[in-house]
Amino acid sequence: MSSPCFASPLADMAVIDVTGADAAAFLHGQLTHDIAGLAPNQARLAGYCTPKGRLLGSMVVWQARDAEAPALRALIKADIADTVAKRLSMFVLRAKASLAVTRPSIWGVTLDPGAKGSAAPAMDGSYPSLAEQAAKLPADAAPWTIVRGDTGDWIAAPCAGTPSTRWWRVAHAPLEEQPAAASSAQAAAWQAADIAAGLPWVQAATQDVFIPQTLNLDLIDGVSFTKGCYPGQEVVARSHYRGTVKRRMAYGLIQDGTATGPDAGVLAGTDVFDARQPDNPCGRIINAARADLDRPLDASPSDTHPIHALAEVQLADLGTADFRLGSPDGPALSMRALPYAIVQNP
Numbered sequence: 001m002s003s004p005c006f007a008s009p010l011a012d013m014a015v016i017d018v019t020g021a022d023a024a025a026f027l028h029g030q031l032t033h034d035i036a037g038l039a040p041n042q043a044r045l046a047g048y049c050t051p052k053g054r055l056l057g058s059m060v061v062w063q064a065r066d067a068e069a070p071a072l073r074a075l076i077k078a079d080i081a082d083t084v085a086k087r088l089s090m091f092v093l094r095a096k097a098s099l100a101v102t103r104p105s106i107w108g109v110t111l112d113p114g115a116k117g118s119a120a121p122a123m124d125g126s127y128p129s130l131a132e133q134a135a136k137l138p139a140d141a142a143p144w145t146i147v148r149g150d151t152g153d154w155i156a157a158p159c160a161g162t163p164s165t166r167w168w169r170v171a172h173a174p175l176e177e178q179p180a181a182a183s184s185a186q187a188a189a190w191q192a193a194d195i196a197a198g199l200p201w202v203q204a205a206t207q208d209v210f211i212p213q214t215l216n217l218d219l220i221d222g223v224s225f226t227k228g229c230y231p232g233q234e235v236v237a238r239s240h241y242r243g244t245v246k247r248r249m250a251y252g253l254i255q256d257g258t259a260t261g262p263d264a265g266v267l268a269g270t271d272v273f274d275a276r277q278p279d280n281p282c283g284r285i286i287n288a289a290r291a292d293l294d295r296p297l298d299a300s301p302s303d304t305h306p307i308h309a310l311a312e313v314q315l316a317d318l319g320t321a322d323f324r325l326g327s328p329d330g331p332a333l334s335m336r337a338l339p340y341a342i343v344q345n346p
Contacts, residue, residue, distance in 0.1 A: 007109045008186035014081035015104055019071040020097040027072055032212055034227040043144045043155045045222040053211045053235030057084040058202045065148050079204040104171035108190035109134050111165050160196035161339045184262055191289035192308040198338040200249055200286050200310055205269035212236055213245045214312055219340055240345055247314050248342045254307040256331035264290040264307045272311050274321040278328030283313040
C-alpha cells in the first residue's frame with residue numbers, strides 16, 4: 001500500500017503530562033516498558049495494566065523538552081485519558097510527581113520521501129508552519145525517533161513497510177491555536193495506517209480485556225521483561241516465560257460495505273466468529289477504521305472502502321478459520337500480513 005502526503009488533526013488523541021522530580025521513576029514502576037532508561041531523543045510504546053495483567057491503556061511516552069522540572073508526556077486515546085490519569089494518580093503516594101491530562105494540538109503527518117513539500121496542500125492552508133517543519137524531518141528515521149521543534153515534538157510512527165514515513169506532531173503547550181477539524185476521511189486514513197502497521201490502541205471499549213501479548217506489545221517493543229515490577233508484571237512474565245501465549249492480534253480487511261457506516265471505529269470490542277464453528281465467538285475487534293489507503297483524502301469514507309481491523313484471535317485459527325464480524329454469517333474478515341511475524345513468544 002502507498003499513501004500520498006497528507007496531514008490530519010488527531011482529535012481522538014490526548015496527552016497525559018507527568019511532572020516532578022520522580023516523574024520517570026513513578027512511570028517506570030507503573031508501565032510495561034523501561035521508562036527510567038528513556039533517552040531524550042527516543043519515545044517508547046508502553047502499556048498500563050491491572051494487577052491481573054489486563055491492559056487499561058496503551059501509550060507512547062517521551063521526555064518533555066525545556067520543562068522547569070523533570071517531565072514526561074504520554075500520547076494516549078482521548079476517551080481513556082482521564083480515567084487512566086486518575087487511576088495512576090491514586091498510586092503516586094509520596095512520589096514527587098503529578099499528572100494532568102492536556103489536549104494540545106496533535107497531528108498525524110504522512111510524508112513521501114520523494115515529495116515532502118506536497119504535505120502543504122493537504123493542510124488546506126490551516127497550518128502552513130506545520131508543512132515547513134515537516135519538510136525538515138529526516139526521510140529514514142526509525143520508529144520512535146524524536147525530533148524537537150520550536151513549538152512541538154515530532155515522533156516517528158511505525159509504518160507498514162511502505163516508502164512513506166509517518167509522524168505524530170504534538171504541540172508543547174495546550175495554548176497553541178487548535179487546527180481546524182479533520183475530515184472523517186483524513187482521520188480514518190491515519191487510524192487505518194496505524195492498523196496496517198500493527199500498532200494497537202486500547203480504547204474505552206477494550207479496557208481491562210487484553211494482556212499485552214494479546215495485542216502484540218511484546219513483538220513491537222512495548223514490554224520490557226528485565227525492568228522489574230509493575231502492576232500485572234507477574235501475569236505478563238508468566239505468559240512469556242511459560243510459552244502460554246495462545247492468542248494474538250492479527251490484521252484483516254472487511255470489504256462488505258454494509259458492515260457499518262463510515263465510522264468503523266465503533267466496531268472496537270465487537271465479537272469475531274468462525275463460520276465453521278459458529279457456536280461461540282473466537283475473537284474480538286481491537287481497532288477498526290474505514291479507509292482507502294491509496295486515496296486518504298477523499299471527501300468522506302465511502303461504503304466501498306474496506307474496513308481495516310486489528311482482531312484478537314487464536315493462533316491455531318490463523319490460516320484455517322473463516323473469520324466473520326459480529327455473527328457466524330456476518331461480513332468476512334480477510335486476513336492480511338502484518339509487517340512483523342506473529343509468534344507465540346518472541
